[in-house]
Amino acid sequence: xxxxxxxxxxxxxxxxxxxxxxxxxxxxxxxxxxxxxxxxxxxxxxxxxxxxxxxxxxxxxxxxxxxx
Numbered sequence: 001x002x003x004x005x006x007x008x009x010x011x012x013x014x015x016x017x018x019x020x021x022x023x024x025x026x027x028x029x030x031x032x033x034x035x036x037x038x039x040x041x042x043x044x045x046x047x048x049x050x051x052x053x054x055x056x057x058x059x060x061x062x063x064x065x066x067x068x
Contacts, residue, residue, distance in 0.1 A: 001028075001037040004052035006063045016057045 003021060005013045013021075024035035038054065039045045053066030 001035055002040050003055040004038040004040060004046075005060075006052040006056040006066070007060045008062060012060070014057050014059070017055060020055070 005017055007013065021035075027033055028035055036054070038052065045051060049064065050066060056063075056066060058065060058067070
């Protein structure tokens with residue numbers, strides 16, 4: 001399971017993003033419920049301007065807002 005975060009840095013995720021991912025990981029290990037993730041292998045999906053919006057919190061520098 002992979003999640004895209006809209007940031008230029010390798011580890012540029014926000015605390016809220018890290019916490020949500022950790023809760024989902026614990027739920028997966030404890031209850032067997034695999035969390036949602038992003039399709040990072042399909043070029044057209046990655047090229048979409050909204051790629052990475054599902055799991056990113058607003059405010060990452062140099063990225064357009066994910067709001068509709």
